[in-house]
Amino acid sequence: MRENKKTIIVFSNDMDKVMASLVIATGAAAMGDEVTMFFTFWGLNVLRDPKKRFSKKSFLEKMFGWMMPKGVEKLPLSKMNFCGIGPKLMKYMMKKKNVQSLPEMLKQAQELGVKLVACSMSMEVMGIKKEELIDGVEIGGVATYLEEASSAGVNLFI
Amino acid sequence: MRENKKTIIVFSNDMDKVMASLVIATGAAAMGDEVTMFFTFWGLNVLRDPKKRFSKKSFLEKMFGWMMPKGVEKLPLSKMNFCGIGPKLMKYMMKKKNVQSLPEMLKQAQELGVKLVACSMSMEVMGIKKEELIDGVEIGGVATYLEEASSAGVNLFI
C-alpha cells in the first residue's frame, strides 16, 4: 500500500462530478502522486473525441452514441441543468473566477502523467470504440482496476 | 489493514451503479479478496425478493414499498431511463455482448462468498422487513460497516 498512489473511478458524465474528479486527480499529480482514473459507463463520454468517428456500428450502438454527450466539452450538470443553460452559466462563472475549463484540466491531467483508463466492458456494452477516444488513453478491465486500487491509499468512486 | 479486503456501500438502486458495484465485488472475490457489500437506502431494493411479501406494514411503509423497485431485475437507469425503455435496451445489449445479467451477478457474488449486508437503520426508516429480502443477507448497522471498512484497503461508496 502506497500513500502516494490514488485511483478514481469516473462513473458519471456530469460536468460537476467530472470536474471534482479532475481537480482531485490533477491536484494529487501536481503534488507528485501516482494517479489512475478509470472511466466507466457514462464516464466514458468524457474520453470521446468529438473530431473522431467510427462508422462500423450496429444501429443500437449508433443510437447510444448519438444520445450521449460527445467529449468533455459537452457534459450536462447533475442538478440545475435546464437544457444546457446550467452548464453554460457554470462555464461562465468558472472563467470569471479564473478556474480552468474541463478540457484544460483533462489536458493538464495527461501532461502531469495521470493515467487515463477506459473500461473495456463498458465500451463493449455501450458500443464505444477505441478509435473514438482521445489519444493517450489505455483500455483496461476490472482486473486492472482492482490491481491498482489494492495498492493505492485513496480510492474514490465518483 | 489488509490490502485484500474490500467494502462497497451500495446506496443507489440505479441499474448502472448496481452493475458497477457487482462487477467490482465479484471481480475482487474471484481474485480471492474478502468483499462486503453494504446495501443502504435505495440500494436496499436490490435485496428485495419479488416473490416474498410482508403484510403487517403501516400505510406509509406500504406506499414506500410500492413506489420503489422490487428486486434486482426491476432497477431503473440513472440516466436515459425513458420510463423503462433504457434498462430494457441495456439488458439487450449486455446479453448480446455476453455480459452477465444483474440477477446472475448477484447470485455469483453470493456463491463467491461476498458478504451482503442490509443496513438496519435504512430498513427501519423505509419500512423494509428482513422477511422481504433474498436469502443469505445479513443485517448490520453503521458500527458493522465502520469495523469492516477500517480494516479494508479499498472502500467505495456507490
Added chain:
Amino acid sequence: MRENKKTIIVFSNDMDKVMASLVIATGAAAMGDEVTMFFTFWGLNVLRDPKKRFSKKSFLEKMFGWMMPKGVEKLPLSKMNFCGIGPKLMKYMMKKKNVQSLPEMLKQAQELGVKLVACSMSMEVMGIKKEELIDGVEIGGVATYLEEASSAGVNLFI
C-alpha cells in the same frame, strides 16, 4: 496511514446522501475516530446558515444562491422528491422511528469533533461566502483534502 482516520467528500446536497454521510461521520467520531468532512459543490448548501445573509454579490451569484437549498433543513431527496413531499415523508418516518433529524446530526457531528471543511474553489465558483456558512466551519482547498485523505484509512466520495 492511520486506520482510525476517515475523510468524506460531501459533493451532493441530496437529503438522503447527506444523511448517509452524517451517519457514517458521527458513528465513526463516536467510536473515537478522527473524521473530516469536505463539503464541495452542491454539498456546500448543507453548510449555509438560513439566518445569515451576504449582500455584496453579483447578479449571477445571487441567482445561484436563490436556486439552491439554503441549509441542512431544506434538502431535496435524490429520488422520489415529488416537489418536496418526499423529504417531508422521509422526515416524518425518521421521527416516528426515532432517527435523529439532519440538523441534529450535523450539530452532533460538530460536538463530536468532526472537522467540517468548505471547499474554497466551489465557494468561489458558486459565489458562496464564508459569512453565509454556519459557525465552526473551516475553509480549505484540494491540497487540504489530499493531505488529510493520504493519511486516512477510509476515504469516501458521497
